[in-house]
Amino acid sequence: MAEQTTTAAVPELVSAISTRFSEPAWLAAVRAEAWQTFDELPANRIEKSDLTKRSWDIGALPVAPGSLPEDAKTLVDSLEGPRVVVVDGVVVQADVPADLAAQGVVFGDLHALLAQHGDLIKRHLFSVVPASESKWTAANAAFWHGGVFLYVPRNVVIETPFTYVSVLTEVNQGAFPRVLVVGGENSAFSLAQVNVAGDNAPSHPHSSVTEVVADAGANIQVMSVNQLRKGPTNYLTQRAKVGKDAVVNWTFGDVGDGFTVALIESVLAGAGSRSLTKGLGIGFGRQHMDLTASMVHQGRYSESDIRLQGVLRGRANSIYRSSTHIERGAVGAGSEQHDRMLMIDTTARADAIPMLLIDENDVQRCGHAASVGKLDADQIYYLMSRGIPKDAAMRMIIWGYLQPIVEAITVPQIQTWLTGLVERKLTS
Amino acid sequence: MASVPHFQIQDLHVAVEGKEIVRGLNLTINGGEVHAIMGPNGTGKSTLASSLMGHHAYDVTSGSVTLDGQSVLDMSVDERARAGMFLAMQYPAEVAGVSNANFMRQALNARRGEGNELPVIKFHRLLQEKMKQLNIDPVFAERYLNEGFSGGEKKRNEILQMSLLEPRIAILDEIDSGLDIDALKIVAQSVNSLRSPDIGFLIITHYQRLLEYIEPDYVHVMMQGRIVRSGGKELAEQLEAKGYDWLKEELGIVDETVGVEA
Numbered sequence: 001m002a003e004q005t006t007t008a009a010v011p012e013l014v015s016a017i018s019t020r021f022s023e024p025a026w027l028a029a030v031r032a033e034a035w036q037t038f039d040e041l042p043a044n045r046i047e048k049s050d051l052t053k054r055s056w057d058i059g060a061l062p063v064a065p066g067s068l069p070e071d072a073k074t075l076v077d078s079l080e081g082p083r084v085v086v087v088d089g090v091v092v093q094a095d096v097p098a099d100l101a102a103q104g105v106v107f108g109d110l111h112a113l114l115a116q117h118g119d120l121i122k123r124h125l126f127s128v129v130p131a132s133e134s135k136w137t138a139a140n141a142a143f144w145h146g147g148v149f150l151y152v153p154r155n156v157v158i159e160t161p162f163t164y165v166s167v168l169t170e171v172n173q174g175a176f177p178r179v180l181v182v183g184g185e186n187s188a189f190s191l192a193q194v195n196v197a198g199d200n201a202p203s204h205p206h207s208s209v210t211e212v213v214a215d216a217g218a219n220i221q222v223m224s225v226n227q228l229r230k231g232p233t234n235y236l237t238q239r240a241k242v243g244k245d246a247v248v249n250w251t252f253g254d255v256g257d258g259f260t261v262a263l264i265e266s267v268l269a270g271a272g273s274r275s276l277t278k279g280l281g282i283g284f285g286r287q288h289m290d291l292t293a294s295m296v297h298q299g300r301y302s303e304s305d306i307r308l309q310g311v312l313r314g315r316a317n318s319i320y321r322s323s324t325h326i327e328r329g330a331v332g333a334g335s336e337q338h339d340r341m342l343m344i345d346t347t348a349r350a351d352a353i354p355m356l357l358i359d360e361n362d363v364q365r366c367g368h369a370a371s372v373g374k375l376d377a378d379q380i381y382y383l384m385s386r387g388i389p390k391d392a393a394m395r396m397i398i399w400g401y402l403q404p405i406v407e408a409i410t411v412p413q414i415q416t417w418l419t420g421l422v423e424r425k426l427t428s
Numbered sequence: 429m430a431s432v433p434h435f436q437i438q439d440l441h442v443a444v445e446g447k448e449i450v451r452g453l454n455l456t457i458n459g460g461e462v463h464a465i466m467g468p469n470g471t472g473k474s475t476l477a478s479s480l481m482g483h484h485a486y487d488v489t490s491g492s493v494t495l496d497g498q499s500v501l502d503m504s505v506d507e508r509a510r511a512g513m514f515l516a517m518q519y520p521a522e523v524a525g526v527s528n529a530n531f532m533r534q535a536l537n538a539r540r541g542e543g544n545e546l547p548v549i550k551f552h553r554l555l556q557e558k559m560k561q562l563n564i565d566p567v568f569a570e571r572y573l574n575e576g577f578s579g580g581e582k583k584r585n586e587i588l589q590m591s592l593l594e595p596r597i598a599i600l601d602e603i604d605s606g607l608d609i610d611a612l613k614i615v616a617q618s619v620n621s622l623r624s625p626d627i628g629f630l631i632i633t634h635y636q637r638l639l640e641y642i643e644p645d646y647v648h649v650m651m652q653g654r655i656v657r658s659g660g661k662e663l664a665e666q667l668e669a670k671g672y673d674w675l676k677e678e679l680g681i682v683d684e685t686v687g688v689e690a
């Protein structure tokens with residue numbers, strides 16, 4: 001295939017990572033194989049997102065983490081509770097309160113935790129997002145470092161959200177954050193993940209992978225907020241395997257002007273498993289966002305709901321796909337999709353694409369609604385008729401539309417940070 | 429701003445989608461006065477109200493509208509509101525995600541002007557007080573603006589905004605439709621309590637019933653996009669008793685709507 005893959009990455013880089021972190025043989029082998037896949041595999045063809053000209057130049061292994069941009073520093077300093085901070089692929093902070101550790105909770109640097117929890121990690125790592133599924137998951141599997149592992153044992157319920165911030169500064173290469181989350185039977189907890197790139201991040205590709213394993217009856221909330229900038233291509237792959245009667249809910253927020261290809265997927269494997277994906281995107285500049293929220297129903301009576309909302313300014317171009325696949329045997333499955341895109345400027349473009357693939361005859365419900373539109377002129381008129389200036393009226397309406405998703409980010413500091421980010425993009 | 433408002437409409441023509449709906453309307457409203465406009469369906473009453481507020485669908489093709497000598501037509505919608513104009517709408521918009529209280533606070537602060545905003549606690553106290561007067565359940569403060577409100581609830585919410593914003597010229601478009609008799613009395617009471625030389629009212633209605641509670645100084649009848657007859661409150665009583673046919677006959681009007689010229 002005439003694929004343009006301008007890769008400067010060399011196999012030595014892969015073995016250098018294995019060596020640097022004294023990886024066990026099995027992991028080094030996965031990495032080496034992933035490198036092969038990455039090298040050979042062309043980028044997936046995605047309708048409406050041309051990946052043929054995106055660079056695959058990986059860059060060099062970072063020597064030391066750069067200093068935090070002001071905005072990211074404010075956020076990191078404000079966080080409390082169990083948290084991990086990774087800068088340029090280096091874990092710079094990992095705090096787990098003693099009471100959580102006493103309950104068997106494990107949270108921290110994936111590499112460091114291999115020594116003590118090697119079996120657990122080996123069992124689950126790559127089990128939900130295999131190294132070979134796409135060029136960018138292969139890139140992640142070959143080059144990840146500064147990964148994070150979160151494990152909450154059976155029957156343990158943790159109220160305080162876990163937070164994980166990954167920052168890309170201007171000194172370094174592309175980042176490959178890898179997150180593995182394992183929730184034991186009937187465990188309940190939430191994880192908020194923030195990906196930030198400084199204004200001058202270099203143009204190496206960025207591929208992050210989050211794998212979530214929810215055992216029977218587990219209830220896991222995963223929030224992720226991304227502020228990715230123009231320049232590099234950002235690939236995000238987040239997938240959960242949801243066991244019997246388990247719940248995994250995703251809340252995804254993206255504010256940026258970068259080129260992003262994202263997949264958020266729940267594989268509803270167990271009977272009675274459920275998943276709700278809420279996504280919010282604010283695009284500006286020349287942003288290109290290709291987001292797929294996907295639900296794969298395998299278990300009987302599994303239920304899913306997708307709600308995506310986009311706000312587009314400038315020359316932003318967003319493609320929001322909601323995909324529901326009800327596999328044969330997923331008797332009584334139910335799913336809903338709601339996509340709504342708001343175009344603020346006439347130069348912006350948006351596509352809301354619903355996809356339904358139903359292989360089972362006996363489904364409970366399967367609904368979808370998608371709309372792309374402008375702000376409602378009568379709503380603006382109504383607010384203005386009470387003295388509110390046009391700009392403020394528009395902002396109020398947009399906020400009203402985004403609020404339900406912003407509120408789903410239950411870590412107050414991250415919610416505030418996201419609010420500030422959105423506010424700045426709406427006013428500028 | 430403390431002066432008595434003087435609102436003047438002169439030879440106003442308004443078109444919608446190229447069709448002339450208001451056709452040469454003259455009306456002067458001074459502070460302290462209550463004017464009622466009555467008229468059959470489709471005669472341009474709401475068009476008049478919406479165009480005075482500056483709704484984008486209505487093109488003023490000629491004429492002038494001034495408030496205290498200032499041209500209203502040169503102002504944007506929000507400027508008109510801040511200058512003291514208020515329109516209680518026949519069909520107010522619903523806005524999901526924006527709470528009633530937040531909306532009203534933004535509106536009130538916009539009206540009061542920068543540097544003169546009402547502190548949050550004071551605002552909420554004021555809002556609660558006004559809601560109580562209008563017999564509106566306090567939960568409506570946190571409900572989304574008009575979303576899922578019944579017809580009557582929307583009308584009361586419009587009046588709530590009016591009493592908070594204390595406009596200088598208040599236009600009420602069919603504020604009585606959808607109200608039960610108790611709500612009608614409460615709304616009328618609220619209007620009456622605002623009556624003063626600082627405010628002039630233009631009340632559009634089909635029913636004499638409302639005018640029993642809010643006694644008008646002047647009653648005007650609108651047909652074919654203009655005022656065809658003006659009088660005192662007895663004109664409303666006459667219309668209530670006899671309908672519009674006698675007037676049409678007197679005026680030689682066959683079709684009173686703006687569709688066909690007589």
Ligand SMILES: Nc1ncnc2c1ncn2[C@@H]1O[C@H](COP(=O)(O)OP(=O)(O)OP(=O)(O)O)[C@@H](O)[C@H]1O
Pocket residue numbers: 444445449467468469470471472473474475476485686
């Ligand atoms: N936005 C609009 N678009 C198209 N036509 C309009 C619009 N607004 C008003 N019209 C037309 O203008 C005419 C007058 O309507 P208007 O709503 O002003 O009447 P009205 O006197 O308020 O009637 P009602 O008593 O039924 O409320 C009608 O023929 C109506 O269809």
Ligand SMILES: [Mg+2]
Pocket residue numbers: 473474475518601602
């Ligand atoms: Mg009307």
